[in-house]
Amino acid sequence: MVVGILILIIVILSFRLYLYRRQLSSIRKQVEFIRENETNMELSITIHQKEWNSLIVSLNKLLKDIKRCKYVTLNQENLFKQTITSVSHDLRTPLTSASGYIQMLYKGGLDEEKQKEYIQIIQNRINSVTVMLNQLFEYTRLESNVYELDYEKIDLNGIVCDTISMFYNELVQNKIEPDIQIEEGPVWVFGDSLAWIRIIENIISNAIKYGENWIGILLQKENKEIYLRISNLTSTIEQKDVEYIFERFYTTDLSKTKKSTGLGLAIAKEFVLRLGGTIEAELNDDIFAINIRMKSA
DSSP states (O other), rough: HHHHHHHHHHHHHHHHHHHHHHHHHHHHHHHHHHHHHHHOOOOOOOOOOHHHHHHHHHHHHHHHHHHHHHHHHHHHHHHHHHHHHHHHHHHEEEEEHHHHHHHHHHHHHHHHHHHHHHHHHHHHHHHHHHHHHHHHHHHHHHHTTOOOOOOEEEEHHHHHHHHHHHHHHHHHHHOEEEEEEESSSSEEEEEOOOHHHHHHHHHHHHHHEEEEEEEEEEEEEETTEEEEEEEESSOOOOHHHTTTTSTTTOOOGGGGOOOOOOHHHHHHHHHHHHTTTTEEEEEEEEEEEEEEEEBBO
């Protein structure tokens, strides 16, 4: 009797061991198939016990995490390749142009006025490359969180006025009439003065480069908030561009002839967010605007 029971137990355990080995073999084959093929298939089991069910749920979660990481990595690699291609093209174009004008100067035979014109063009191309490199360096520092901000109570009114004055020559050269409406007296905010200068510089520079003969700058207090709006007339921005306008390296289809890294507004947004404010873009008819809100100090 006892021997019979032992034999029965051995048979049952052997059968279970066979089933477990078969189940493990099935899981291994499924994992290999998933690894070698692009599929959304999940692991499945035929033994429905609590431990096996828990194991398969955990393994499926792990596979999803691995697939998600793979997807993110591939996207980052593609973005990196696109970035290198875009930056290389944007840097090469003005340098190639400058090189061409230098070659014409070397050949000689140009009158003094033409020489000055070519030298000015070369200088403009060099300045363009310098701006691009500075933006790339600045954005890299922001992305890697090594850009430290100094928070203090500052007068945004004064910073806006000083920054606008830096663009006087460009505004005149481009025949742009600024419409400036600024709150009288100090407009206090907590923040980094250099970061605010860069924010305003980048937005105004973008407005001059891609706008037309009008720029509007509004700074006012609204309850306990500060509202800064910089707007411009445009024919190069469409409604479909608005949601992507702050993305790095993004340039509109109609403005690709004007060389840019597409980082100016991305840098402005990053600074605003790090200063605790909000920033958004909008397009109404032919008026494109960047709106910034910040708590007043």
